[in-house]
């Protein structure tokens with residue numbers, strides 16, 4: 001079994017700041033972490049490896065050279081190898097260009113590591129939050145996809161995914177090769193061991209540039225290959241707090257709430 005996990009390095013904050021001129025995220029000065037949903041995708045791959053020990057888990061990330069840190073973190077947790085996709089023409093990519101570049105990277109990595117049975121992604125990145133890149137990679141590569149996965153298991157040439165739906169869970173089977181995106185499951189991902197951390201520190205992470213991707217069409221990469229045009233961004237004004245109703249008893253609180261809402265003309 002050969003599993004690729006796509007991981008993104010994201011700023012460790014929910015207070016995303018936007019460059020007002022370029023309309024892109026300001027990443028400088030903000031600590032960077034592994035996108036939490038990608039951690040769930042890695043854990044799902046690790047659980048498959050627990051049951052099928054000959055499984056190989058390969059990580060890919062597209063980003064600046066410092067994204068090596070999250071690749072190494074994944075190797076410390078459970079992955080066997082990692083690749084970084086990084087080059088100047090890839091900068092400024094929107095989700096369509098990002099997924100195109102990553103899918104071209106995957107074709108190259110498959111030449112080196114063998115075909116992937118499964119490609120796992122997080123449901124979404126906590127900075128961009130579009131949840132588009134995983135499904136778009138599946139489209140670029142012509143693979144079946146299952147989104148909102150919680151758990152995955154192998155049954156012959158089928159991946160069986162327990163997925164979250166609005167009113168519960170569904171089990172969906174997809175013939176491999178397939179792509180699955182993962183959301184937050186009920187369990188926490190495993191931690192790295194000291195031994196794995198030390199090995200990860202020494203791991204060599206090859207960088208794939210545009211020159212390494214023979215079939216890439218740079219017209220579809222970077223800012224010029226991105227059909228998304230951001231016209232305006234703004235930070236919504238913080239709402240000022242409402243009023244606190246905490247009387248002695250629940251009954252008094254309910255009376256006060258009723259009076260307040262009546263005075264405001266809501267009731």
Ligand SMILES: Cc1cc2nc3c(=O)[nH]c(=O)nc-3n(C[C@H](O)[C@H](O)[C@H](O)COP(=O)(O)OP(=O)(O)OC[C@H]3O[C@@H](n4cnc5c(N)ncnc54)[C@H](O)[C@@H]3O)c2cc1C
Nearest residue numbers: 006062092094095098121122124125128129130131132133
């Ligand atoms: C016009 C425009 C210009 C932009 N310019 C820039 C820019 O200059 N610099 C910049 O950094 N960003 C830029 N962005 C943001 C960039 O498009 C997104 O960061 C990127 O496409 C991922 O989208 P997302 O964060 O919504 O990921 P989602 O679609 O929410 O991510 C889903 C999953 O896809 C995988 N994934 C996503 N991104 C990556 C990645 N990079 N590597 C590996 N796996 C990944 C992960 O598994 C992730 O959990 C720009 C966006 C737009 C619209």
